[in-house]
Amino acid sequence: MRSSGTPKRILVAGAAGFGGAITCALVHRHPGLELAAATARSDAGARLDEVYPHHRVPVVLEELDLDRHADGIDAAVVAYPHGASAPVVAGLRERGVPVVDFSADFRLRDLQTYERWYVPHVAPQLLEEAVYGLPELYRDELRGAGLIANPGCFPTAALLALAPVARAGLVADVVIDAKTGVSGAGRGASWRTHFSRVDENVDAYGIDGHRHLPEIQQELGVLGATAPVTFIPHLLPLDQGELVSCYVTTSRPVTQADVDELFATAYDAEPFVEVVATSPGVRDVRDTNYARLTARADERTGKVLVFCAIDNVYKGAASQAVQNLNLALGLPETAGLR
Ligand SMILES: NC(=O)C1=CN([C@@H]2O[C@H](COP(=O)(O)OP(=O)(O)OC[C@H]3O[C@@H](n4cnc5c(N)ncnc54)[C@H](OP(=O)(O)O)[C@@H]3O)[C@@H](O)[C@H]2O)C=CC1
Numbered sequence: 001m002r003s004s005g006t007p008k009r010i011l012v013a014g015a016a017g018f019g020g021a022i023t024c025a026l027v028h029r030h031p032g033l034e035l036a037a038a039t040a041r042s043d044a045g046a047r048l049d050e051v052y053p054h055h056r057v058p059v060v061l062e063e064l065d066l067d068r069h070a071d072g073i074d075a076a077v078v079a080y081p082h083g084a085s086a087p088v089v090a091g092l093r094e095r096g097v098p099v100v101d102f103s104a105d106f107r108l109r110d111l112q113t114y115e116r117w118y119v120p121h122v123a124p125q126l127l128e129e130a131v132y133g134l135p136e137l138y139r140d141e142l143r144g145a146g147l148i149a150n151p152g153c154f155p156t157a158a159l160l161a162l163a164p165v166a167r168a169g170l171v172a173d174v175v176i177d178a179k180t181g182v183s184g185a186g187r188g189a190s191w192r193t194h195f196s197r198v199d200e201n202v203d204a205y206g207i208d209g210h211r212h213l214p215e216i217q218q219e220l221g222v223l224g225a226t227a228p229v230t231f232i233p234h235l236l237p238l239d240q241g242e243l244v245s246c247y248v249t250t251s252r253p254v255t256q257a258d259v260d261e262l263f264a265t266a267y268d269a270e271p272f273v274e275v276v277a278t279s280p281g282v283r284d285v286r287d288t289n290y291a292r293l294t295a296r297a298d299e300r301t302g303k304v305l306v307f308c309a310i311d312n313v314y315k316g317a318a319s320q321a322v323q324n325l326n327l328a329l330g331l332p333e334t335a336g337l338r
């Protein structure tokens with residue numbers, strides 16, 4: 001770690017992926033950070049602005065060499081898929097490097113739950129030190145953290161929508177109806193995300209259980225809500241953007257004034273959560289670190305309805321990682337993000 005006045009040097013591993021590339025762009029333009037190196041496999045040797053011209057980051061992608069790349073850096077972002085991330089994160093932690101991990105490898109505190117939904121864990125010894133990287137819930141723990149598990153995109157939106165009502169002990173049952181663009185699936189093409197299948201189409205997926213369900217349940221549990229959760233994502237013909245519509249059956253009657261007070265108390269001081277009166281849309285938050293939400297007490301049904309829009313690759317991944325880096329490295333939380 002170097003002196004506090006100089007820019008903090010950041011390694012981005014997995015820089016040729018959607019999330020990694022945006023992280024490089026955010027770090028490149030950040031007043032307090034410097035892109036020390038960006039690594040990739042298939043695109044190694046190419047410049048990032050050849051792979052993604054619109055990000056305009058003229059850095060040459062290199063093959064990851066942990067000994068070389070971990071030397072002289074202040075932190076790393078690992079933007080790999082789950083399973084591939086854990087060994088690299090472990091290697092960086094062994095070398096004393098603070099890490100923000102994009103994958104699910106360190107999000108679930110219970111090893112058995114992780115292995116039930118994902119793959120056998122190769123670095124379970126690090127689970128205990130990992131901090132769940134949702135700054136609105138874990139700000140104090142994120143300051144100076146060594147390992148940050150950046151949340152999934154759906155859990156980010158759903159937890160921001162539900163935290164005020166969960167904390168108030170109001171959740172008796174909740175349905176989370178989520179919509180996402182295809183960039184959430186990463187840069188690898190598949191039939192599921194093929195233009196010819198997605199264009200002019202909408203469908204639900206993960207209806208027998210999506211891997212973000214245990215993550216949402218874990219964090220709602222920390223907030224005191226252990227009620228049944230139904231979570232169903234839908235794929236839309238969008239590139240970036242995510243909207244979660246949450247239908248909460250409440251444990252006691254609530255008025256709109258109650259709901260307004262809960263959300264104002266939770267978010268009035270939050271730099272990246274906008275509580276608005278009108279229905280938020282994904283365009284309202286595109287390419288930003290903002291979560292934009294509205295909450296209603298529905299007098300006809302007695303439910304609380306909360307709608308939250310984020311950009312899945314920004315607040316759902318890359319810009320949230322930078323918010324977390326800012327906290328971990330002692331920089332202003334909003335630096336490089338507005
Ligand atoms: N896209 C999104 O909206 C969100 C993504 N995430 C998470 O962020 C991570 C990255 O996602 P995203 O950027 O979308 O994914 P991409 O598929 O676009 O990028 C992942 C990158 O990881 C690299 N990679 C894949 N497997 C390995 C491996 N075994 N070893 C080393 N590198 C590997 C690939 O590198 P190469 O191209 O060089 O082969 C690829 O560029 C994932 O964990 C994802 O779940 C989280 C929230 C939202």
Ligand SMILES: CC(=O)N[C@@H](CCC(=O)OP(=O)(O)O)C(=O)O
Binds near residue numbers: 182183235312
């Ligand atoms: C469209 C699409 O496939 N979206 C992804 C979102 C993944 C994500 O963003 O989160 P993780 O970091 O947990 O992978 C999905 O539903 O799995």
